[in-house]
Amino acid sequence: MTAVAGSADLADIARLLRQRHDDTAERLRSLREQTVTVLAGETGSGDAADAGTLVVESAEQAMLTAALSEQLEKLQTALSRLEAGTFGVCARCGQQVPVIRLEVMPWATHCVPCQSALEKRR
Numbered sequence: 001m002t003a004v005a006g007s008a009d010l011a012d013i014a015r016l017l018r019q020r021h022d023d024t025a026e027r028l029r030s031l032r033e034q035t036v037t038v039l040a041g042e043t044g045s046g047d048a049a050d051a052g053t054l055v056v057e058s059a060e061q062a063m064l065t066a067a068l069s070e071q072l073e074k075l076q077t078a079l080s081r082l083e084a085g086t087f088g089v090c091a092r093c094g095q096q097v098p099v100i101r102l103e104v105m106p107w108a109t110h111c112v113p114c115q116s117a118l119e120k121r122r
């Protein structure tokens with residue numbers, strides 16, 4: 001247990017970020033495969049009850065796909081910030097975003113005070 005806690009923590013976050021990115025991409029890929037299967041099954045099924053269930057599933061999947069795509073986009077942005085060396089630096093005030101915040105939200109581009117200031121302005 002030697003020093004350099006700060007940089008080691010950020011390296012952990014970077015690893016976590018890549019892992020999450022890969023996981024999300026994988027989930028999105030399998031979800032899209034499932035959606036294709038459901039849509040293919042829909043045309044072949046003449047059962048009304050089944051068709052109704054399939055529609056609900058499709059809507060849920062569409063929502064999940066949208067949420068995952070959004071998350072993947074955020075993670076990709078974070079990864080490119082990581083490569084550019086600006087990861088973990090607040091885009092508004094230039095301060096280091098607390099690692100504890102990055103652990104929860106690796107795609108965070110602003111520190112807490114700036115984020116809440118931006119959200120209030122919306």
Ligand SMILES: [Zn+2]
Pocket residue numbers: 090091092093094095110111112113114115
């Ligand atoms: Zn800030």
